[in-house]
Amino acid sequence: MEQTDREADVEAVNTPGRMPLNAGDTGYGSVSGPGLAATVGNSETAPLLIPEPEPEPVRQWQPMSKQELELTAGGPGWRKVRCYLVVLFWLAWVAMLATSVAIIVMSPRPVVTPLKWWQKSVFYRLQPDLLMEEQSKRSGGIDALCEQLPYFRSLGIGALILQGLFAKDASPLNITVTGERSGSVPQIQHLLAESNKAGLKVVLDICELDLLGPQNVAGHTDKSSNFSATHALRFWLEQGAAGFMICDTDAAYSEKILLEWRGVLEQFSSQEEERIVVVKQTRDVLHPPNNVTLVDVVMRSILPSAHHLLSATEVANAIETHLQAREEDMWPSWTVGGKASQDLKKLLLVLIMTLPGSPTVQYDEAVNQTQNVSLKVGSSHVETKDSSGSHTDKEKTKRSAVALFTSLSHSRAREEALLYGSFTFLPFNSSTNSSSNSTLSSPPILAFLRSWGCVHFLILLNVGPEHHALDPAWAPSLPVAGVFVTSTGMDRLGTTTLDALELRPHEAIVIKLFEAGSYS
Incomplete structure (x- = not known):
């Protein structure tokens, strides 16, 4: 019996997944229940490991049908709601866009006024015979000026005003005859042609010339003389002259004569090549003609004419007078005019280059000869360099003058605020760092603002x-x-704050202001 039970246990062990359930007294693995006898014959076996469920078959992805989409989206009613929401979104977007455009259109902004060529140009007055006297040994004749034309253009000069081309006793019949030192008519024609090639306009100075001849008792000029003057104007306009400059004391400065000349100028004018009339103001008060459109530019002097050098106080008073005046009848062109010390030369240049209008710069030897410094140094044996280094100082002065002129002209050309921005005079009190008692007699600081947007x-x-x-x-x-944009000493660089700024004697500074955190 014992052997039989052991065999049964071995058989159960050898049978995978089963274990013996004996109903004997041993009680090991026995399962008893009603109607069951705990005998060997009634022993049952049960699986020891539960089989894993079979994996569900993978369902291949298929696109949803229209009915399934509608059911998932919530039904057909949601389609209308979504359409209404999309329409509402686009209406709101269009409303915001229209509001933004309306704000931009209605907001105040500067109006860009198209400027003529003379309103954007820097005029440079020179007398060819004086220039040729200085350089006749090197080039000779009027070719000396022609060689300098590209150099003038690189400085930012847009127009030349040529003085002394005609004899003072020129009459309407011989206005085409130039002065003895200025060269012949073919040379002037060559100068006009070369100037146009270099991109420079040329205005002929006929101020104080008796173009209309003597007047009769009634104050009227001879018609034949006026016809001859008109014929002379036509001649030079055909050669490429951009205009003429007269004085307010000339007989030609009258509405009748200017009206006849305007008709001649319009015949040679185009949208890009408009011919102009410049009036040089020599009186304290200019009486413009009734038709102000007959005159394009009025050249005004900052300093009054005087035979002596004006003091710093006189210069400051003259500048302040012009800064406070509002003269908007005709387009102004500012020039220095009077005599001032060399210390104020650069300051006055900064002033006329930043005022509203077209600056007119008088011929400057330092600016003109800078490009020939190296030539003169290498070829001249008369000029020597002394122990103090005076020659080096002169060369640095010339380079500084050219740098200041170029900085001002280029800044004026690219900055809208300096070109046609508004003008605001800024009177204010200043404090001095000097302990001298002469502070009371020292002129105050003058300041003005040019703004554009x-x-x-x-x-x-x-x-x-x-x-x-x-x-x-x-x-x-x-x-x-x-x-800092520029300064008379050309040594101001980087950013600054106005409360920490100190101006040196006879110094002019141009500063571009910006708000905190702004880099415009």
Whole structure:
């Protein structure tokens, strides 16, 4: 019996997945229940491991049908809701776009006024015979000026005003005859042609010439003389002259004569090549003709004419008078005019180049001869360099003059605020760092603002011989920070704050202001 049970256990062990369930007294693995006898014959076996469920078959992805989509989306009613939402979104977007456009259109902004060529140009007055006297040994004749034309253009000069081409006793019949030192008519024609090639306009100075001849008792000129003058104008316009400059004391400065000349100029004018009439103001008050369109440019002097050098106080008073005046009848062209010390030469240049209008710069030997410094140094044996280095100082002065002129002309050409921005005179109190008692007699700082939109250019002028610092409360509405554009010493660089700025004697500074956190 014992052997039989052991065999049964071995058989159960050898049978995979089964174990013996004995109903004996041993009680191991026995299962008893009603109607069951705990005998060997009634022993049952059960699986020891539960089989894993079979994996469900993978369902291949298929696109949903229209009915399934509608059912998933919530039914056909949601389709209308979505359409309404999309329409509402686009209506809101269009409304915001229209509101933005309306705000931009209705917001105040500067109006760009198309400028004529003479309103954008820097005029350069020179007398060819004086220039040729200085360089006749090197080039000779009027060719010396022709060689300098590309150099003038590189400086930012847009137009030349040629003086002294005609004899003072020129009559309407011989206006085409030039002065003895200026060269012949073919040479002037060659100069006009070369100027046009270099991109320079040429205005002929016929100021103080008796073009109309003597007047009769009634104050009228001879018709034949007026016809001859008109014929002479036609001759030079055909050669390429861009216009003529007369004085306000000439007989030609009358509405009748200017009206006849305007008809001649319009015959040779085009949209790009418009011919002009420039009037040089020599009187304190200019009486314009009734038809102000007959005159294009009025050349005004900053300083009054005097036989002596004007003091710093006289210069400051003259500048302040023009800064406070509002003369908007005709387009102005500012020139220095009077005599001032060499210390104020650069300051006056900064002034006329930043005022509204077209600057007219008088011939400057330093600017003109800078390109020939190296030639003169290498070829001249008369000029020697002394122990003090005076020659080197002169060369640095010339280079500084050219750098200042170029910086001002190029800044004026590319900056809208300097070209046609608004003008605001800024009177303010200044404090001095000098302990001298002469502060009371020292002229105050002069300042004005050129603005275009959000861009502001501040021009500061210290005419006096004292150091001046700005009062922190002088202009609370202006930005307090800015960046240097240029200065008379060409040594101001980088950013600055107005409360920490100190002006040196006879110094002019141009600063481009900007708001805090703005880089415009």
